[in-house]
Amino acid sequence: MAFLTAIGLMSGTSMDGIDLAILRSDGANVIEFGPSMAVAYDAAFRRRIEASLETAKAIVRREDRPGDLAEMEREITMRHARAVSDFLLSLPAEWQKPDLIGFHGQTVLHRPHLGVTVQLGAGALLAHETGIPVIYDMRANDMAHGGQGAPLVPAYHAALARSLSEPYAAMKPAVFVNVGGISNITYVPDAGAPVAFDTGPGNTLIDQWVSREGGVPYDAGGTIASEGGVVTEVATRYLDNPFFGKSGPKSLDRNDFTLALAEGLELSDGARTLAHVSAEAILKSVAHLPAPPKLWIVCGGGRKNPHIVGDLRAGAEKAGAEVIVAEDAGLNGDATEAEAWAYLAVRSALGQPLTFPTTTGCREPVTGGQRAEP
Ligand SMILES: Nc1ncnc2c1ncn2[C@@H]1O[C@H](COP(=O)(O)OP(=O)(O)OP(=O)(O)O)[C@@H](O)[C@H]1O
Ligand SMILES: CC(=O)N[C@H]1[C@@H]2OC[C@@H](O2)[C@@H](O)[C@@H]1O[C@H](C)C(=O)O
Secondary structure, rough: OEEEEEEEEEEEOOOOEEEEEEEEEEOOOOOEEEEEEEEEHHHHHHHHEEEEHHHHHHHOOOOOOOOOOOHHHHHHHHHHHHHHHHHHHOOOHHHHOOOEEEEEEEEEEHHHHOOOOEOOHHHHHHHHHHHHOOOEOOHHHHHHOOOOOOOHHHHHHHHHHOOOOHHHHOOOEEEEEEEOOOEEEEEEOOOOOOOOEEEEOHHHHHHHHHHHHHOOOOOOHHHHHHHHOOHHHHHHHHHHHHHHHHOOOOOOOOHOHHHHOOOOOOOHHHHHHHHHHHHHHHHHHHHHOOOHHHHHHHHOHHHHHHHHHHHHHHHHHHOOOEEHHHHHHOOOOOOHHHHHHHHHHHHOOOOOOOEEOOOOOOOEEEEEEEEEEO
């Protein structure tokens, strides 16, 4: 069977670092999973990326690089190059010769209504530094075809759904939820393209809250939230946002939701309330799916916050559905997005669609990504 071996690189909206994964795929299924790795950004660099989100608000055309954004793009790319080099050194011999790298870059601006999405990441520089062909800028072609430019992970979630074994294979329909900085959902029908959209804030508000009020980057294990309670009026104000009433396709910029509605809360009540908002936002998405799911598979860092998963489970169980985390289904929930970018790179190299009218609103299924040779 013809397949390609690809490394996927994801630096997500949580801005916590670079996730790397390697796999072999024929463009339809994953033939073999390889190892994965994470490289954390230091606090100072994370703050520089946060500052870049502000600088990026001045971008009009997506190639604009106001302020220090050109320098940041180079620095982000060089950090990815070093991460790839360390990853390759750690890999067993059979994974040493990847055909491709799928490079997400760092999103600094996402304005789907204006047709602009900007990921800092210089594909040609990464190809030069690593000696490996790089597929990058995978969101742009979708937008050029009328799509939101996000989410892109649904094609991969659909492939994972096809590979589920019992008892989960029988629990249909299944949805994958990626609880990253922002959360997104993929509904996988028996036949045809997946249905997907961003569902709301995942961890980003919790991270910003505990960082500002508690001086820690995230609420590890939900311990801060465990000391507090849900402040219903605040949760309700967040959930009254018209975004939740809209059906998909829809996607979010990291800054579309802010801490403004949580001001004045005590640290632990804020962390607990925002975790509740994350879970409820995901549950609200059921109204916009073709049918209520029977199985929820939770990926992304938010699956490690027991309040998000617990509230999601409580809501899903009322509707007769089961909630599991990726590992319950034999998947690697930390590596899912990096794996997705490896998988999408293979599909791009084979000219296959990355997105569908039902996942991003593009006019027809479209491929995407630019290719840079070393
Ligand atoms: N042990 C933990 N306990 C609670 N939360 C955690 C834990 N580990 C990670 N997280 C949360 O997960 C976040 C990172 O998640 P992830 O890597 O899925 O996000 P991302 O890829 O940056 O986001 P996106 O999917 O939006 O691009 C962290 O910022 C933190 O909020
Ligand atoms: C523009 C952008 O980078 N969006 C991210 C973000 O983080 C989660 C959510 O919002 C999702 O739409 C997307 O990433 C995932 C990996 C995606 O495209 O599928």
